[in-house]
Amino acid sequence: xxxSDDELDAKLRQLFADDRLGGLQxxxxxxxxxxxxxxxxxNRRKAVTAASGVAMAGVLVVGGVTxxxxxxxxxxxxxxxxxTQAAATAAPPSSSTGEVxxxxxxxASGPASPTTSAPIPGSTPPxxxxxxxxxxxxxxxxxxxxxxxxxxxxxxxxGMSEAQLTAAGITFKKETGTTCAFGTVSNVTSxxxxxxxxxxxxxxVTAILPASSHTPEGVGTGSTVQDVTALYxxxxxxxxxxxxLGSTSxxxxxxxxxxxxxxxxxxxxxxxx
Numbered sequence: 277x278x279x280s281d282d283e284l285d286a287k288l289r290q291l292f293a294d295d296r297l298g299g300l301q302x303x304x305x306x307x308x309x310x311x312x313x314x315x316x317x318x319n320r321r322k323a324v325t326a327a328s329g330v331a332m333a334g335v336l337v338v339g340g341v342t343x344x345x346x347x348x349x350x351x352x353x354x355x356x357x358x359x360t361q362a363a364a365t366a367a368p369p370s371s372s373t374g375e376v377x378x379x380x381x382x383x384a385s386g387p388a389s390p391t392t393s394a395p396i397p398g399s400t401p402p403x404x405x406x407x408x409x410x411x412x413x414x415x416x417x418x419x420x421x422x423x424x425x426x427x428x429x430x431x432x433x434x435g436m437s438e439a440q441l442t443a444a445g446i447t448f449k450k451e452t453g454t455t456c457a458f459g460t461v462s463n464v465t466s467x468x469x470x471x472x473x474x475x476x477x478x479x480x481v482t483a484i485l486p487a488s489s490h491t492p493e494g495v496g497t498g499s500t501v502q503d504v505t506a507l508y509x510x511x512x513x514x515x516x517x518x519x520x521l522g523s524t525s526x527x528x529x530x531x532x533x534x535x536x537x538x539x540x541x542x543x544x545x546x547x548x549x
Contacts (some may be wrong), residue, residue, distance in 0.1 A: 295343045352533075383533045415506035416493025422468045424489040424540055428481075430465035434524050434542045437480040448475060456482075456548035476547030483549030489538050491526060499535040505526060 321529050427433045431444050439462070441448050449458040457475045464471060474483040490496025493507045508519040508526075517535075519526040520543070530538035541549060 313485060373506045415494070415503040416499065417503075417507075418496035418499050419494060421488035421490050421496055422471075422486045422493055423466070424484065424486055424538055426492075426524055426540075428484055428540065429471060429486055429489075430467060432461060432464045432471070432481070432484065434482070434484060434540060435480045438477075440480070441475075448473070450475075458549075474545070476546065476548035479542065479544055479546050479548060482545035484540045485537070487537075491538060495526075495528065495535065496538060497529075497535060500533050501530070501535075504535065 309324075332439075343488060422429055432441075436444070438448060445463050447462045448457075448459055449462070450457045452458045455477045457477075459472065459475070461471050461473055469487040471487070472485040473481050476482050483520055488497055495504050501513065501517065505515060506514070511517060511519045517528045517530060523543055525541050525543055527539045527541055528535045529539065
């Protein structure tokens with residue numbers, strides 16, 4: 277700690293008054309001179325201390341600015357690197373514009389993918405042929421109307437007697453004939469239209485003539501002769517177009533080249549029907 281000027285002056289005066297100095301008498305202004313020198317030294321120390329503080333502060337400021345610049349430069353470099361990587365990751369591969377219909381991302385010299393090629397403006401895209409064109413046309417099958425099987429319709433079968441019809445709940449309404457009656461039937465299971473029959477007193481039902489019917493093989497109203505012969509290779513096209521099924525036969529009534537009706541007949545009709 278540095279003593280004040282008054283304390284220094286008092287100590288100097290005490291020193292000069294000491295008898296051990298042999299009666300040495302200082303100059304009258306010696307105390308002021310010593311105090312002035314001490315003051316100058318103290319001021320120099322303060323100046324040096326202040327200068328040292330300023331210098332240290334300057335070093336800290338310069339160092340802080342330099343560090344801030346370095347940190348800012350490193351931050352910008354890191355941000356630039358991250359942005360470059362993000363752009364490289366997110367950017368889609370450049371598509372070729374050298375030819376029409378090139379696949380995105382493919383080089384201009386590579387072939388265009390046929391599944392992703394775009395049509396040339398103003399051109400008409402090729403038409404895809406229908407699936408039926410790839411296969412030869414088969415016979416048209418008719419599956420509308422009542423199903424006329426090889427034996428009959430529902431619970432109505434060729435060969436049933438009138439008593440059997442009644443027992444099955446089928447009603448026969450005779451229109452003409454006696455020993456070979458012709459008429460309509462009703463209450464037939466799966467019946468979906470008018471049904472007429474020939475009924476022999478000896479052979480029972482000899483023919484079934486349903487309106488708008490089809491066979492299990494797909495021949496019915498609207499079928500052509502070619503359809504019939506394709507579905508029934510054994511068909512005979514004589515006086516009538518018919519197919520022998522064994523105990524029964526199909527006869528197809530024609531209107532020009534098309535079938536207009538199907539009849540199921542007994543091969544043991546004995547002239548009835």
